[in-house]
Amino acid sequence: MSGKYSHVIVIGVDGAGSWFREADTPNFDAIFENGAVTYNALSSNPTISAECWGSMLIGVGPEVHGLTNGIVSSVPYDVKSPFPSLFRRIREAYPDAVLGSFCDWNPITHGIVENNIGVSHDTAPDTELTPVVCNYISENKPDFLFVHFDSVDGAGHRSGYGLPDFIQRIHEVDKLIGDVHTAVRDAGMLDETLFIVIADHGGANDENCKGSHGGWTDGEKYVTFAATGKGINKTELDEMNIRDLAAIVLYAMGISLPVFDENGWTSQIPEGLFTDYEGEYRDISHLTGAAPRISKVHHESELV
Ligand SMILES: [Zn+2]
Structure with a gap:
């Protein structure tokens, strides 16, 4: 590995939106201080x-x-896609890289990550998945690890996004994030790790406090992102897109970024994130701000 970091750990918290700001999250606060x-x-x-x-x-x-919940739940990701996943890009750059994808919602591993490129994986509800992840970290010291927690989104659908049960569930998941971070420290990896927490979307509630998402309201479209490690500025980022995660991970691992293309790769390094990165950030709001669509296809937790 010749990147800036020996390890990149990403924890995805499904449906958390921007509500890490409101929840009691002592681990998150300490990790990203x-x-x-x-x-x-x-x-x-x-x-x-x-x-x-x-x-x-x-x-x-x-x-x-072109992926939808229905597609990723039933079709393995094309190993020859002109748009490879991060995992394939890392595998091609570092054939010996140790890669893991541990997802509460398993279609991510099978429908977004290429199969058979040597990615260790497992799936379980997030409280059960966390000890598996911690054990994997201590035994394998992964170069890139993606972890997906789904219970916050489940709470949003059941009890309403931003409402008390949902906020309490973020507090519970904060403990799991703390457990993973402790495992990284105990494995002696922390000084060489870029550690990231990110949400995919938030949600909105109907008059009966049942939650949903798919639209483009503030509660749905603004989400939490946090990163820490050597060479990361202590800052509040002005502007970024969730798709920038891909560029951030590649840059951190010393892999050159694909050329920006509005019909293809649109992942960028947010301004102010890395101490040594000075590139300009392009406004892609015309690509993201299209008329909202509402999908009727939800993943498993969304059916709870
Ligand atoms: Zn989601």
């Missing part, structure tokens, strides 16, 4: 899981990757 944080990262449109995680893990918008 000296990091870069925003509660205004812009989601992908429509604000639905496959569209959003696809944007983050592939670095292109939903109109380019």
Whole structure:
């Protein structure tokens, strides 16, 4: 590995929107005390899981990757796609890289990440998944690890986004984030790790406090992003898109970024994130601010 970091760990919190700001999150607060944080990262449109995680893990918008919840739940990601996932880009740059994808919602691993490129994986509800993840970290010291927690989104659908049960669930997931971070520290990796927490979308409630998402209201489209590690500024980021996760991870791992293309790769490094990166950030709001669509296809937690 010749990147700036030996390890990049990304924890995705489904449906959390910007509500990390309101929840009691002592672990998140401590981990990112000296990091870069925003509660205004812009989601992908429509604000639905496959569209959003696809944007983050592939670095292109939903109109380019074309993934939906129905597709990722039933079709393995094309190993020859002209838009490879982060995992494939890392695998091609570092054939020996240790890669893991541990997802509460397993279609991410099978429908957004290419199968058979040597990515360790497992799936379970997030409280059960966390000890598996911690054990994997201590035994394998992964170069790139993606972890997906789904229970916050489940609470939003059941009890309303931003309402007390939902906020309490973020508090519970904060403990899981703390457990993963502790595992990174205990494995002796922390000084060489870029540690990231990101949400895919938020949600909105109907008059009966039942939650949903897929539209483009503030509660759905603004999400939490936080990063910490050597070379990350202590700052509140002004502007970023969730799809920028792909560029951030590649840059951190010393892999050159694909050329920006409105019909393809639109993932960028947010201004002010890395101490040594000075590139300009392009406004892509015309790509993300299209008329909202509402999907009737929800993933498993969304059916609870
Ligand atoms: Zn989601």
